[in-house]
Amino acid sequence: MGINEAIAVTYEALIVIIKITFPTLAITTALAAGLTIFQSVTNINESSIQQDVKIFATLAILFVTGPAIFIALRDYTLIIFERIAMLQ
Template sequence: MGIQEAIGVSYEALIVIIKITFPTLAITAAVGLVMTIFQSVTNINESTLQQDLKIFGTLLILFITAPAIYIALRDYTLVIFERIAMLQ
């Protein structure tokens, strides 16, 4: 395995990580933004409200995207195992 192949494998791994984490990060950031604006407008200074909604939103999106996460990780793992088998 050369340097270019190692860089290619690392690049593919980073792309898979981004595909897996982006929906969760986007939903969490959106919920945080909406709650910050809501708290600013209504002068509610309750920090646990924002944290609770972020946790709920994160869990909800993880349950929704769990099959896609599984498929992405399974496909990438199979590709890596095939590359390992080719080395021998």
């Protein structure tokens, strides 16, 4: 395995990680921003509300996107196993 193949594998791994994490991070960040604005407008200074909502939203998002995460990881793992088999 040369340096170009190692860079390609690393690049593909980063793309898979971004595909897996982006929906959860984007939705949770937008939700946190909305809750922060809501709390500042209504003068509610309770931080546990924001944490609870973000935890439940993150769990719901992961539950919904779980099959897509599984498929992305399975496909990448199969590609890596094929490349390992070609090394020998």
